[in-house]
Amino acid sequence: MLQLNENEYAQYYKPYIDTLMADEKSIVEHLKDTLDDALSILSNLSGDKQMYRYADGKWTIKELVQHIIDTERVFAYRVLRFARNDATPLPGFEQDDYAAIYNANKRDYRDLLEEFKLTRKSIISLFKSFGDEELMRIGIAGGNNMSVRALGYIISGHLQHHLNIIKERYL
Numbered sequence: 001m002l003q004l005n006e007n008e009y010a011q012y013y014k015p016y017i018d019t020l021m022a023d024e025k026s027i028v029e030h031l032k033d034t035l036d037d038a039l040s041i042l043s044n045l046s047g048d049k050q051m052y053r054y055a056d057g058k059w060t061i062k063e064l065v066q067h068i069i070d071t072e073r074v075f076a077y078r079v080l081r082f083a084r085n086d087a088t089p090l091p092g093f094e095q096d097d098y099a100a101i102y103n104a105n106k107r108d109y110r111d112l113l114e115e116f117k118l119t120r121k122s123i124i125s126l127f128k129s130f131g132d133e134e135l136m137r138i139g140i141a142g143g144n145n146m147s148v149r150a151l152g153y154i155i156s157g158h159l160q161h162h163l164n165i166i167k168e169r170y171l
Helices: 011-018 027-042 061-083 095-099 109-128 132-136 148-170
Strands: 138-141 144-147
Touching (some): 027 061, 027 109, 027 148, 061 144, 132 148, 144 148
């Protein structure tokens, strides 16, 4: 089983990483598998389900998909910068600030899913290009150390976290 060092990620990402560390799959395998799982779950939802909120103040499925897209893009940018050995510290990002202005509920659901799929496939291609040296590089984001490889697992673990919530509370 792969063991990440605690200096490779902030502790609040540990639940995302722990959901994936029980097996021997590579980062790319996890990225592909969670993409397939997400598309299987999300692809055939009715319009009512796309707009469903399980409680006041919670996101709709459309908003959740947009959140996943935004988060994956932010994390992919971090991956690129750190893999290219850019030592410039990067700021954190506040998901709720993004959610307040993205108008996901007005978007066509098929377009959201296509954007998600293309975003994830781009991330998969990026990770396929890395060797061990790039995967071990560490940068700073939001005041915390993050390795490229930890970010790969965090991307998949973040999606898996939201898929679990969708299965438990939305479907």
